[in-house]
Amino acid sequence: MSDQAEPVTATLANYLVQARPEELPTAVREEAVRTFVNWVGCAVGGSRHEAVEAGLAALGPFSGPPRASLLGRAERVDPLLAALLNGISSHVFDFDDTHLRTVIHPAGPVASALLAFAEHRPVRGEDFLHALVLGVEVECRIGNAVFPAHYDIGWHITGSAGVFGAAAAVGKLLGLDARGMAWALGLAATQPVGLREMFGSMTKSFHPGRAAQNGMTAALLASRGYTSSEQALEARRGWLNVLSVRHDASAITQGLGETYEISVNSYKPFACGIVIHPVIDACLQLRERENFELDAVRAVRLRVHPLVLELTGKTEPRSGLEGKFSVFHAAAVALREGDGGERQFSDRAVLDPAVVALRRKVSASIDDALEADAARVDIELVDGRRLELHVEHAIGSKHRPMGHADLERKFLGLADEVLGRARARRLLDACWSVEHLEDVAAIAAAART
């Protein structure tokens, strides 16, 4: 292949070594902060999941000096183990950020490694945010180079490409030179994580965590002179050729420092499949805008894109997980509780008699004229009043990204129960100001219980 002549790994390593925080455009910094806020919320929210408990029980006995925090928990562990476990908790609800072009969840591998590293050595907020941008840049560019072939083969790209992001980000904070950075990328290339076959088990959330831990390990080894290939990406038996049947290496190197992949990062407003987000959005807006009692509802009629009933047509869900596949539950719980977070897709919420009663008043019909991010909701009250709303683009979609308040609601919805309202609010404020912290470890400490 012609691109084999291009020194992709060296070009990338040189860029990473030379990049400086002050080069980042303001919008990029802002998106990095939003990415970080969203990631911390997810990690705190997922911190009591049984996957985290199992991981800690299995590996805690092997932890080194407990210098690093597990977000949302009281325990401390060594930074490498913290990278793994925080990465697990941040993905376990599938509620973290998405780079839509590659379906990479960018923050998990990178932020999990970076925050753990910040408890290993002090890191200034500006450098932390810069490393986060660079790590996301590396994993998403490598993802761009191999998507969709690599994903179609069966790699969970968040783990298999994410490991590069973690290595690059930690390598940047370690001050690696260009050769050391190439070695770190080589040590990352040789440790990809994640088969899509694992979807549906706890091992899915293991992927971003292990990618964080592997990437951090790669950077640490390189910093001590552990040698590796310096052509790990482009070599004949390098990562691009071995892990994908097609690739465009120019996607890795073209426009480095000019465009930033984190600019197109996206966040999920609701803890369920994206197809039912327009319905939830519409119900929340109606609840906010109109003045009515739920007891007065006679019927809730949804008009939805065809995919909605194909994927989420379950009328009688019996668990939180099944609730995620029921547009009927989603509408009812959004009307009743005013949110569509993980709590609204718990067993408790799905079995709540008041939610069940309302759910049975919800019906849905297909409207082929609707886009995938649109929905119409029509509520009929017992007095005959009709409340109608048409969502053209759901919140969180490309055309209507989540705003500051949306991210705050999501964060607090995840963190409140774990940390208590006051501490969750303080943590959120600290996250918004991450770039100005003298020592980012303060955030990890604030997220401990």
Added chain:
Amino acid sequence: MSDQAEPVTATLANYLVQARPEELPTAVREEAVRTFVNWVGCAVGGSRHEAVEAGLAALGPFSGPPRASLLGRAERVDPLLAALLNGISSHVFDFDDTHLRTVIHPAGPVASALLAFAEHRPVRGEDFLHALVLGVEVECRIGNAVFPAHYDIGWHITGSAGVFGAAAAVGKLLGLDARGMAWALGLAATQPVGLREMFGSMTKSFHPGRAAQNGMTAALLASRGYTSSEQALEARRGWLNVLSVRHDASAITQGLGETYEISVNSYKPFACGIVIHPVIDACLQLRERENFELDAVRAVRLRVHPLVLELTGKTEPRSGLEGKFSVFHAAAVALREGDGGERQFSDRAVLDPAVVALRRKVSASIDDALEADAARVDIELVDGRRLELHVEHAIGSKHRPMGHADLERKFLGLADEVLGRARARRLLDACWSVEHLEDVAAIAAAART
């Protein structure tokens, strides 16, 4: 593919759970002991390599409670880190065992995990040896199923298949049930290690070490209920399909418990490429058999297979590494020092004036009639005497496996300098009796300095 219907992972997991030590044929036990002896020797011998130093410097600060030994060293680290570092040292000279059909180096991933685990929980020798046999069985059968396609793509099969061996072996000692064993294999499948692009750098030896550590991690997680796929091998997006373009899953399951891959394990007698082994063998035999002074040598004439000069034709090597590519050095140093171990391929040996002088008397010619494992050596003395020897099959080849004494010479050649002669001998004796130990940790302790 038709084999997708076969529950390969479950069949393998069931076998592993049900297998019992007393089922092992005597010859299999004996080969397992030989495998273990060879591995310990290699790990002790490689323990001062700069790759081990770099790995320890980078990751030592993250070590948990130091309960596990680094063979050949004074430091102790946590068992997961010990699995990594002992795996690195056992492969760093490329002197470890080889499963010829797949070119897997079987002991590295499995024994590194097992011995480290034996310092985490007491393990009886019989159980240890059984787990070693099972681990080797799993990695080599999976290797058989995908070789050569998987290797040709660019995977370093020792790491990519080895991780299963470590998971199975540690999972057996943990007493996992069939579902837990399937999860352990799933967690192993999702963490393959090793691109062939890394050959020539320290990252090559990282592969068996990381495979050991990943496999042990997989088993530990599964033992605490960390769930995974139960069809990790055969699923459409499972390991066989994602990491290879062709496979024969029946190679994994057919004849389980009837044949043992460890029976065909092989050991390298000399620390260099296999093509020059016949020459070294011949020189050692001549040195042993004939009575002559090296000062009295006028010329050493080699007749060799064509590949020998193609691969190892360097006439003036200037470093230990270059010495491995010089059949002339190999012959000279074997005649002078009576071995062909790592020490004979050090900078010291290659630059030794007495070896250099003798090397310059060595010439080689191609003999198309010779097999690859054959060589003729003809020594002419200054008094006109001629000493000739024809090696038909080199020691260590399929037709002439290394015997007890050969393995002992190799072990002591590796361990003497590290441990001192007396301690090396005691360690060797302990390794030969590993099956009868009440607690295998005694071997790890005996290998510490």
